[in-house]
Amino acid sequence: MHSHTNSHPANAGGVLRWSLAATLVFVAVEVAAGMRAHSLALISDAGHNFTDALALLLAWFGVYFQSKPADEVKTYGYHRTGVLAAFVNALTLVALSVWILWESVERLQHPAPVSEVIMMAVAALGLVVNGGIMLALRASSRNDLNVRSAFVHMLGDALGSIAIVIGAVAIRFTGWRQIDPWLSILIALLIVWTAWDIIRESLNILLEGLPRGLSLSGVISTMRDVEGVLDVHDLHIWSLGSSTRALSCHVTIADIPASASDVVLRRLNHVLAERFHIFHSTVQFEHLSCAISENGCAIPVSAEGHAGHQH
Secondary structure (H helix, E strand, O other): OEEEOOOOOOOOHHHHHHHHHHHHHHHHHHHHHHHHHOOHHHHHHHHHHHHHHHHHHHHHHHHHHHOOOOOOOOOOOOOHHHHHHHHHHHHHHHHHHHHHHHHHHHHHHOOOOOOHHHHHHHHHHHHHHHHHHHHHHHHHHOOOHHHHHHHHHHHHHHHHHHHHHHHHHHHHHHOOOOHHHHHHHHHHHHHHHHHHHHHHHHHHHHOOOOOOOOOHHHHHHHHHOOOOEEEEEEEEEEEOOOOOEEEEEEEEEOOOOHHHHHHHHHHHHHHHHHHHOOOEEEEEEEEHHHOOOOOOOOOOOOOOOOOOOOO
């Protein structure tokens, strides 16, 4: 018995397109300003912004494909496209942070004079650009991991811009050149921090782990409390995409007519949707008189075994 209700994330394609254009323009401005001011912090932040442009491009790509309907080959649709885009985005962030750390250590050993006025002006402009994109993406980022990865990129840039403004003021009044590479190190650590959560969640979805915020025992307990349900076993819960959850299980019920079992199924689907936001469920009923032995539904691990349910 099967229940399926579609749940689509907000379409952020238009916002992602203009955000990509604005970010690319700002990257060009920041690189030119960083070279003119001899500021590693600005150049590092420009590199971060360039990966943000890639992130926005991947996010748009993911939004486009995950909205496509299922077909005869991709029977679940293209939900995972957005998750893959988020994972790649996070990996590019980590790679960028390694490069920034390397350059920062070199600059600490050989500090160079910087123009704090240019640093401050460009960082302030970056704060406006990134802040505007963040506000535009905020609503969609709540339910879509792909868009949230782009949002986190922008958040990292906004915080980096604030750090550069503060650093430029400090250089202005103290003349300490090493503030610039130390700011770059701070930006690199910030990048890693923002990327880690995306990597962890996207890997969990790709490995079909339990969706964030759910407890397997809690779902089982709630389903067992449904009137007409005697037991629940062989329960599997996973995410098709960042905002679409799926469930399959075996449910033991008493020897009742088909019409009564349909009532039990509707109760189960209602509880799953209301309590756990699971709208795609496949439930196999087993009557008490035909109940299988304990552990009889384990999925075999052996590569030569049958990849189905053992009864």
